[in-house]
Amino acid sequence: MSEQRRILNKQTMGIADGLPLQASEGGIEELRQDIQRLMDMEAIKQLKHRYFRCVDTFNMEEMKTVLHKDVKIRFKGGNYEWNLDDRDQYIANMSYAFTKKSIGQHNGFHPEIQMLSDHEATGIWYLHDNMWIMNHKLKTHGTALYWDRYVKENGQWFIAETAYERLYELNDPITDTLNLSTHYLGTHGADPQ
Amino acid sequence: MSEQRRILNKQTMGIADGLPLQASEGGIEELRQDIQRLMDMEAIKQLKHRYFRCVDTFNMEEMKTVLHKDVKIRFKGGNYEWNLDDRDQYIANMSYAFTKKSIGQHNGFHPEIQMLSDHEATGIWYLHDNMWIMNHKLKTHGTALYWDRYVKENGQWFIAETAYERLYELNDPITDTLNLSTHYLGTHGADPQ
Amino acid sequence: MSEQRRILNKQTMGIADGLPLQASEGGIEELRQDIQRLMDMEAIKQLKHRYFRCVDTFNMEEMKTVLHKDVKIRFKGGNYEWNLDDRDQYIANMSYAFTKKSIGQHNGFHPEIQMLSDHEATGIWYLHDNMWIMNHKLKTHGTALYWDRYVKENGQWFIAETAYERLYELNDPITDTLNLSTHYLGTHGADPQ
Numbered sequence: 232m233s234e235q236r237r238i239l240n241k242q243t244m245g246i247a248d249g250l251p252l253q254a255s256e257g258g259i260e261e262l263r264q265d266i267q268r269l270m271d272m273e274a275i276k277q278l279k280h281r282y283f284r285c286v287d288t289f290n291m292e293e294m295k296t297v298l299h300k301d302v303k304i305r306f307k308g309g310n311y312e313w314n315l316d317d318r319d320q321y322i323a324n325m326s327y328a329f330t331k332k333s334i335g336q337h338n339g340f341h342p343e344i345q346m347l348s349d350h351e352a353t354g355i356w357y358l359h360d361n362m363w364i365m366n367h368k369l370k371t372h373g374t375a376l377y378w379d380r381y382v383k384e385n386g387q388w389f390i391a392e393t394a395y396e397r398l399y400e401l402n403d404p405i406t407d408t409l410n411l412s413t414h415y416l417g418t419h420g421a422d423p424q
Numbered sequence: 425m426s427e428q429r430r431i432l433n434k435q436t437m438g439i440a441d442g443l444p445l446q447a448s449e450g451g452i453e454e455l456r457q458d459i460q461r462l463m464d465m466e467a468i469k470q471l472k473h474r475y476f477r478c479v480d481t482f483n484m485e486e487m488k489t490v491l492h493k494d495v496k497i498r499f500k501g502g503n504y505e506w507n508l509d510d511r512d513q514y515i516a517n518m519s520y521a522f523t524k525k526s527i528g529q530h531n532g533f534h535p536e537i538q539m540l541s542d543h544e545a546t547g548i549w550y551l552h553d554n555m556w557i558m559n560h561k562l563k564t565h566g567t568a569l570y571w572d573r574y575v576k577e578n579g580q581w582f583i584a585e586t587a588y589e590r591l592y593e594l595n596d597p598i599t600d601t602l603n604l605s606t607h608y609l610g611t612h613g614a615d616p617q
Numbered sequence: 618m619s620e621q622r623r624i625l626n627k628q629t630m631g632i633a634d635g636l637p638l639q640a641s642e643g644g645i646e647e648l649r650q651d652i653q654r655l656m657d658m659e660a661i662k663q664l665k666h667r668y669f670r671c672v673d674t675f676n677m678e679e680m681k682t683v684l685h686k687d688v689k690i691r692f693k694g695g696n697y698e699w700n701l702d703d704r705d706q707y708i709a710n711m712s713y714a715f716t717k718k719s720i721g722q723h724n725g726f727h728p729e730i731q732m733l734s735d736h737e738a739t740g741i742w743y744l745h746d747n748m749w750i751m752n753h754k755l756k757t758h759g760t761a762l763y764w765d766r767y768v769k770e771n772g773q774w775f776i777a778e779t780a781y782e783r784l785y786e787l788n789d790p791i792t793d794t795l796n797l798s799t800h801y802l803g804t805h806g807a808d809p810q
Contacts, residue, residue, distance in 0.1 A: 414501025
């Protein structure tokens with residue numbers, strides 16, 4: 232490889248400092264806002280956790296409650312790129328990747344959530360994934376940094392923008408039959424094309 | 425495999441919506457309850473984190489402070505099943521699995537904690553595990569979804585029910601000697617039977 | 618191996634119980650302190666999350682805002698040991714390990730944060746790491762328990778002490794060329810010596 236990769240830090244990801252993790256000096260109304268801010272941070276983490284659960288169980292019904300309908304997606308892998316501008320496109324793409332012949336493992340760690348206001352926030356996450364595409368005899372695995380924007384509409388948080396770039400990606404041929412003793416997507420994945 | 429797997433979502437796991445992540449509109453007593461709820465969510469996450477630490481260090485002494493004495497366990501792997509109804513049974517089972525010839529890695533991600541009241545809560549987690557049983561020349565690894573029920577008694581949170589089903593499980597033979605440079609359970613695991 | 622490993626539990630790691638996760642029975646000033654405590658726990662988790670992001674992107678500029686300048690480091694691997702007593706030593710060591718020929722993956726799970734006061738805290742974490750040193754044809758991977766001490770100075774939290782010991786460590790030769798499709802440190806790692 233002779234690739235040149237751009238630097239990945241808060242500046243290049245467009246992540247600015249959010250509201251400080253500092254309790255207000257005000258009265259009961261200000262403390263109520265502080266409590267709400269902590270609850271919103273918890274809600275945003277659970278939103279992203281639901282995202283990963285829905286990905287690997289190919290639960291596109293619940294996924295509709297996670298992604299904003301105008302979600303903007305920019306995923307840049309080593310061998311692929313997803314540039315999508317709405318939820319329906321995302322769900323269509325997922326049905327090509329998460330078939331009965333796939334095994335998906337997508338885990339997100341290390342949340343750095345920044346509250347910008349009572350209805351807007353950003354987050355950085357660290358992805359580790361293993362993806363076996365058995366009908367193409369390929370295992371792709373690696374890590375990436377995610378940077379997201381979240382919005383609250385009608386009392387619910389949604390992922391409005393989500394982007395990642397890889398730290399590394401390995402693409403290994405699958406040479407033997409996998410010793411699978413159980414496989415959820417084998418029943419519940421999409422039918423392969 | 426020609427297995428048929430049941431669907432795994434909040435409904436089939438029996439996970440209902442908990443108390444909303446919405447600050448009370450009331451006065452100081454209501455805000456105190458909101459703060460306590462946030463503290464309880466943190467305490468429950470730490471409870472499960474202690475669980476995983478105690479598993480992989482085979483620390484059954486501290487484990488007794490994590491599991492309710494009447495804990496109900498339903499773990500459904502590809503090649504095994506644990507159906508246990510108290511803590512002592514669990515600890516007995518652990519001493520068969522976590523021996524000086526085992527290496528255990530059990531990590532739980534993506535907590536979705538729902539508070540049902542000030543003394544009851546549920547949680548969904550995403551497990552990734554690697555388990556080498558060196559004396560049987562077998563490595564089992566995979567992922568699973570956990571769904572748990574937690575109770576608070578005398579000011580302490582306990583795991584009262586815990587269940588999981590796999591997303592995938594692979595069972596690979598160990599063909600070579602492992603290049604182990606250090607191995608905690610080699611000293612502190614149970615004696616193999 | 619005929620190693621003997623010392624036991625790893627809260628006592629041997631020197632982790633004492635922190636302030637209880639129990640809302641104060643007092644008035645508005647006491648609740649403000651409770652809220653600040655929850656915010657501090659969030660800030661400490663984000664601090665450690667930034668640490669792992671900075672490690673694997675070899676971002677030593679931002680790392681300077683994470684580690685206390687007198688940070689005390691005690692990392693005990695299977696084949697290596699880091700005993701360092703300041704941040705500059707740490708950064709010098711990192712530039713030997715995180716070169717253009719390395720791939721680093723360091724993930725920290727299961728935080729158990731204990732607040733000792735409004736400016737001091739401890740934390741236990743569970744590390745999983747994969748480290749490929751391609752120019753030495755070696756992949757080191759395993760898990761460890763971390764125990765840390767954090768201090769708040771001028772409104773900012775820093776890692777003041779950090780130690781780990783392994784649960785297991787495997788050292789595997791790299792026998793084939795890695796099927797890398799992208800590699801961030803290949804551009805942004807240090808130059809190998």
